[in-house]
Amino acid sequence: MSFDLNHKYWISTSKEISQLIKKQNRLKKIEPPEQKSVSFKIFSELYILYVELVNKLTFIYLNTFQVQKRDVVRKLVESATQQLVLLKDELKEMELSEYIYMDKLLIARKLTPYDLMIWRSPQFLYRRPLDIQNILSENKLYMNDQEKEQSDALSWSKVSDAVALIQAHERARSARVYKSNINYDKKFLEVKQRAKVNYRFTFKPNQPMSIPVKRTIFTADFIKTDESCKELRDKIDNLTGHVTENSTDDSNEIRNRAASLIQSWWRAYKTKKIYKIKKQFKRELLGIRKIRQLKRPNQFANSVLEMYKNEQKKKKLDEEFKQLIMDERTRLLQVRSPWMMEDISDHIRGWFKEFYTATENFHPYPDPVKNGTVLVVIDETMSIGDFQESLTKKPLSKEEKQKLKSKLRMEKRKIKAKIKNQKMKEAKRRKKLRDLGIFDVGYTLSTSKPIENIEETMKQFAIDWRNVDEYLNKNHDPIKAWVTEKELDVIHHELRELVDEYMRVEYELLREALAADNNQPYKALKVKKKKKKKGRKKKKVVDPTGDRTLSSLYHELKDASVIEEISHKDFNEFIADFNFIADDTRDEDNLTTVGAAKGDIKMVVQESMLGMSEFDIDKPKSILLVGPLNSGKKLLCNIIASELDAVFINLSPEKVCNYSKDMNMFIHIVMKVAREFQPAILFIEEAHRVFYKKVPSEEKYMSPTLLAPYIQKKILKPIKKTDKIVLLGTTSLPWLAKPLLKKTFQKILLIPKCDYGTCFLLWLDLMTENAPDALENYAYSALAKIMKAYNSGDTSNSIANTLSVSRKMRLKAEALNPEEFLEYFLTEMDPPLFPLEDKIMDKFKKWFGGSNKFEKMRRAAMALKMAKQKKK
Template identity: 75%
Template structure:
């Protein structure tokens, strides 16, 4: 992307942030709206604004190369995304639903639900350290000279093996050609070979020995197979050939050939004419608006972005390295040139402080202790003034009892202040709870107490101060601002030198006090120095068996055992589904949606969870459980999540780990060490209900499905910190078969909705236009979607793949595709598991989901309370 475009986008984003801050400042002052719908509208408008802002800032951050500015943009992106998630949580708690519908705001801003999709893979991707990337990569990305030589030698061995293989095949091919020519047409072949003369320049001299020994092969075998012998051929008398008969036969043969050619040409011309006529007719109908070619258009925002992203990463790495080199160079230069003068200035300043106190009080102020930052207190005027110090000298020294009383008084005042603040907080919490119970949301308090908003305001204000005299447009080479580097390093050097000077000046201070005591003829007592206590190191835990081994070895061990799996790359566009466009219009009297989510709505919830797996510090659930009927897309979604965040996929399903039953503690320690080292990481459990299954059936008794169940909370979820990019993913098609431990193990539960008409239509449209673009009328897509709406997306995908196999695709030109072929495929299937999920099964899923999902529990509680009130009335 060009520098000019990025600069314009930054100016626009800066302007948007300013407008958003003004709007939020106005909203902070408003009284809590009495109607819940007004609060919902305010939050939904802010949510849409933050979605647009986050998308724009992420794009800018990806294409910002200037190191100091990149830090500013990163802070803005991180805090904007955190505020976005807070707004989403507020909307969810108001909707009492995992899914939110804000169609009215989208319409007013001329947006679609797809525009609310936050995740953008290249912009949010978490970059692993280089050493970890080298272990994961089959070919190392970053190598030293020795590793490069070894890698080049291995590559040359592979190339030489390939060349030898190609040469062997070529020699064999030539031998086969030679043998066949000798066998079937020896005379003609030898004549052709003789005609192929090559001009050689002979340098052979008589009586000269050959430098290369040549083996001459004489072919005297006759490969022509015949029953007649040589004697029979000699005895045959020459026959008289009738030229007339041959001419007649030749003429008949020519006639047959001409007739065949004319038939072929007529059919070819007819085919070409029909094809041209069909194309013209289709073009005419499209031009007049009778018919349009339908195709699912997917937004391809990152076409050819891999190479561009790689170049950007390389440039950023180079600029970061140059920035560090500049810091080191400037630090070295400043230490060489300025450190003696800085030490002299600091010591002169401290001596002046000594002199000031001695002239005004005939005494010296207590030297600040290192634990209180030393003489930095003098610079920031946190020491006593000479007048205050004189008052303390005139006072009588306090007794132990008076000191204790003073300390107790200070403690009582601090406790009183803490209690007062605590009471105010409790009072405020009660007020907000009372408002919330009445259905009123205090919008002003929610925005005023938000730390991300405060950080955004602080960052943008500081940016406007620091960068007001800097023209970014002139810095197209992304060079760092040297003056800031010098100022920062001077401040650090000053802190370091002041600690050193303090030690020397403390000696001078004690000498002055000793001389003063001698003049005043009083006993000299050296001042006690309070230093910061050295932090006691924690007791080292006993090193695990895996700690001594290198990470590459641990990774290879899990990979060889099949625990770490290689998955095919998938993206969110491959999860074809449509959004629910009816939910917002079907609200009840409490402004709650009455229609369930569509299949595409789940993509938005999953993307929010994935934001915590990015390079930014954003809250995320530790574990997610996807439930739904067979072939509903659970495994595909897990595959998409792992692909989009470029995660290491660790499969902890019972059939994979039952072999480690003897030492599960060691195995899980190994898994978690690898997961933390190679994060982002996905820990996957297929059919997770088996881990907490109520009754073990004979078909799964061999793999001991409950093996890992007791370890999930202690050994997997507990070690995962909020900053870790690790998530536990589970799938289940019969969650009710498990005990209550399944709900406790998974923090978030998501039910994949059944296939609706919109999703079914998009599936048929996309897959059919991909496999048979011109062989089915557009009305058939709608008919098939309506008739086969109850089937799951996986069933439809399998139907199209099996019906339109290679053989059927070859016959498409001669035999037109009939929609009834897809119906026949479903009707011919005898497996009950592939039938459409019935209403009772979906009710079972909905009932279990209502008991496990946080917002569904809140909705049920609210409806139960409402029903109880109506019953009383």
């Protein structure tokens, strides 16, 4: 991306932010809308605006190289994403569902549900530290110079070993071929060794081979006759001996006619092919012919190489900025620090003199606990009049001091209680409104901290950058004046603490001299220093693996196949369509009456992944994907791990049963590796097995419930908000588990049944991918209508097995019959595979309704509504 484009993009985005702030300020003053649909519309409009804003800001952040400006854009991205999540939570509470539908507003802005996809993998990825990245991959992109030299030496030694091994095998192979060639001819049976001969290639007619070559004897008989080749050759020789002039003319005429016929057919074929290509090109150019192939949106505008170059450039600029700070600090300490100390001490002496000339006494020296003489600079000490009054007042007794302290405490408590009561009243007021279906939009926006952060950041940017012409800084140089100003402030505070210690000695000498002049007893003032915060003494956790390196722990889990390498997948490979009719089929309470489609789950998963990015955003600690077999649960887990570039730690019962003797040590190693190598995913396949009500006899050998007692205390509890670790589980039989399964997983998602749109896209994409030319105008709609009851995994397996290599070769000669796909399900599968029954899906929905909080709220609201109708 060019500098000019990025600069213009930032200007337009900053204008949009200012317009959004104005709009929010107007909405803060409105009264709570009585109709729920109005509140939903306001929050939906804001949500769409914030989605566009986050996408633009992340793109700008990725292409901004100036260090000081990048910090500003980062604050905006983080705050905008946090507000986006808050708005989504509000919409979920209104919708009483994990899935939000706002199609009418999207149509007004000429957008599609695909435009609401927030996650962009390169822009949101959390970058690991350099030493951790080197353990995960031996890629030189992440190494420093010394590590590169070591890896180069190792790689060269490995290459030389590999070359030597290849040469040895090649010499052995050539020797075997040479021996077999000699042994083939009986003349050379006695020859065991040949002398080396310098060989140069020359061609002479009828020259025999210098080394006999073993020829392959083919068993296939291409000439369907009982006559041998020798007999046929003799027969031809006999015929040629009796050829007459007429027969030669006839044979020549036959040959010419055959050649012209072949040429005419070939020219017709080539002409038709060229005409077809030109016709297709013309139709595509005019927009008449549409290629029936699923066009996936390109998520990554920048290539991987360009992204890597940008990161290296940012890294270099960051290092130069740090070096600039160090150099400027060193220069200021060398040049300015003596004069600064002198100025500070002169200022404090002037302060002494000012009070002594006015009151013939000295103001109490500010304590370090109150930042010392910084109070003098910011004019927060007593004025001369106040100080004179304090001298005339009688000193308070101990009882009076205690009364004053208790009075101050009571006032503080009253203020806290007042604030608490106000919050309680506000919470009760909002709850009453929500029970009536009224949402206070103004209160929600006015109390939002992310909105405050955006407003403050933009105000500060307008003040700081008003005299800076960004367009002239195409080399992305830092603004040195700001660095000098900031370092001067830091050095000033550091030197003032040092000067305060010396000036306090001078202050006590002055007080002592004053006391001697006035014949009064001298008593040094007590110094109140900053107390170190005394927290609760935490027990030192003994690390049983403290003597081991992270690399050894990581490779131990990897060698045991607990850490698995997964194939790279992205969200485009989860082929599914959105529900486009849910927004149009709302009931009188403005709630959706149609369930979610399979594509809607992608948005919920992406929203949960935002907390795993480099920005500080709330995220669920644990996610459970529920659905029937072959519905795409494992694929989604694979996609999440790939998009996050996460370490995939498999904690399924098959892996855990090998560590039954020392589970505490195993869990400790797993959590240590996950925390150090984050982002990390702790994966449990078929998680209901860990919480079995009754363990099946065929699974008792691996003790599937072995991990259950450790999940809450040892896995979920140690995960902090800032940790990029998530427990991810799948289940196809959740009703076999105890209720503890619902409590363990914070977010539970049910993968819906395949609908027509998802099934159509699946057939279209997979079949055109296998045979794009032959199946371009196939009846995908009919296939999707008939096969939509099958799960996506079953459909993909059917296509892969039916469209084999041999079948694809016969497509032009033998058209593909839709019954062939049914044959896979009914005849090739043992037992035959039939569509998923509605009873089973109802069972999933019933279990999901008792585990998801929004489903519980919706059922409670529907029950209340039915009760009111019965009363009427």
